[in-house]
Amino acid sequence: MAFINPRNKEVQVKIVYYGPGRGGKTTNLEHINSKFKERIRSEMVSIKTYGDRTLFFDFLPFEVGKIKGYDVRIQLYTVPGQVKYNATRRLVLKGVDGIVFVADSMTVQREKNLISLKGLQENLEAHNKNIFGVPLVLQYNKRDLKKRNIPILPFDVMEQDLNNRLKVASLGASAVTGENVLPTLKKIISATMSSLQDDLK
Amino acid sequence: MENSFTPEKLDKIESILAEDLIEAGANSVIFIDRAGNIMARQDNGHCEHDVYSLAALGAGNFGAVNAMANIVGEDEFSLLFHKGQKESLHFSKVDEESLLIIIFGKDVSLGFLRLKVAEAVKKIREI
Numbered sequence: 425m426a427f428i429n430p431r432n433k434e435v436q437v438k439i440v441y442y443g444p445g446r447g448g449k450t451t452n453l454e455h456i457n458s459k460f461k462e463r464i465r466s467e468m469v470s471i472k473t474y475g476d477r478t479l480f481f482d483f484l485p486f487e488v489g490k491i492k493g494y495d496v497r498i499q500l501y502t503v504p505g506q507v508k509y510n511a512t513r514r515l516v517l518k519g520v521d522g523i524v525f526v527a528d529s530m531t532v533q534r535e536k537n538l539i540s541l542k543g544l545q546e547n548l549e550a551h552n553k554n555i556f557g558v559p560l561v562l563q564y565n566k567r568d569l570k571k572r573n574i575p576i577l578p579f580d581v582m583e584q585d586l587n588n589r590l591k592v593a594s595l596g597a598s599a600v601t602g603e604n605v606l607p608t609l610k611k612i613i614s615a616t617m618s619s620l621q622d623d624l625k
Numbered sequence: 626m627e628n629s630f631t632p633e634k635l636d637k638i639e640s641i642l643a644e645d646l647i648e649a650g651a652n653s654v655i656f657i658d659r660a661g662n663i664m665a666r667q668d669n670g671h672c673e674h675d676v677y678s679l680a681a682l683g684a685g686n687f688g689a690v691n692a693m694a695n696i697v698g699e700d701e702f703s704l705l706f707h708k709g710q711k712e713s714l715h716f717s718k719v720d721e722e723s724l725l726i727i728i729f730g731k732d733v734s735l736g737f738l739r740l741k742v743a744e745a746v747k748k749i750r751e752i
């Protein structure tokens with residue numbers, strides 16, 4: 425749950441980037457960090473292993489100005505995508521307000537996306553949350569690979585696989601080139617803030 | 626909303642943090658929820674630490690240590706302490722949803738600090 429401070433009129437919102445290992449969650453945050461340098465006062469925190477895989481989480485806080493008279497502080501987190509770190513993913517989801525699911529467009533990763541999305545649903549249930557009730561945006565990452573002749577899943581197939589029942593906003597993106605990284609962020613921030621509307625008075 | 630506090634309650638918590646902990650020599654104190662949000666904070670005016678990152682890491686650390694506690698058959702470890710050359714960190718559970726993180730220097734004795742923390746936690750619970 426977002427923490428709303430009525431005294432100094434500040435709200436802290438937790439947005440988590442979730443998805444299969446090597447899907448590009450950390451790369452999304454790195455891109456945001458490089459684009460928003462002037463708004464980000466602290467360093468991005470990354471707890472990772474030697475091979476640059478996320479071990480615990482990445483953390484990037486920044487301010488987005490005032491909404492309904494409240495200073496809004498967005499805190500972005502990533503989870504570690506590797507299968508063995510499920511307990512850690514569950515911990516990071518504690519108190520989540522909005523989720524970006526970063527799917528890997530590579531054809532060979534199709535099954536991994538499905539497993540990860542199912543894991544998200546289960547992990548939310550452990551926190552008494554329903555995946556259909558949490559603000560969520562799907563990002564189909566690595567669309568740039570098409571140009572390099574690496575087989576990727578057509579957008580429609582990914583929609584069918586992942587968004588058939590959820591019916592949430594979805595975007596094709598490339599975290600390495602930055603394409604649609606900020607639009608993804610904007611979508612999840614606006615979905616999350618509108619879900620908090622009634623609590624901000 | 627589960628963890629929204631009234632301004633009066635936040636005022637009270639901040640004065641407890643100031644009077645019991647900053648007065649006792651702590652450099653900085655943050656009161657956070659288990660999601661890593663800062664609910665209240667106080668410092669001695671010469672503390673430049675990035676408390677938002679500290680809160681995120683502190684909540685994660687506490688969660689990880691409690692998961693380890695479960696593995697060895699404990700319900701939880703309600704207290705954690707990390708000692709440094711100049712600055713040390715003290716974590717303690719306030720209730721199921723909140724934690725207190727205290728940054729203090731080597732001029733403060735751990736025993737004394739623990740006593741003060743226990744008092745502060747008790748007062749916060751009673752609000």
Ligand SMILES: Nc1nc2c(ncn2[C@@H]2O[C@H](COP(=O)(O)OP(=O)(O)OP(=O)(O)O)[C@@H](O)[C@H]2O)c(=O)[nH]1
Binds near residue numbers: 446
């Ligand atoms: N071609 C291409 N490569 C990408 C893209 N996004 C990420 N990568 C690469 O994929 C690899 C993994 O990216 P990360 O951002 O570390 O993936 P992650 O989801 O954080 O992985 P975990 O931390 O293990 O869960 C890196 O080598 C990235 O450079 C993309 O859009 N296109």
Ligand SMILES: [Mg+2]
Binds near residue numbers: 450451478502505
């Ligand atoms: Mg990562």
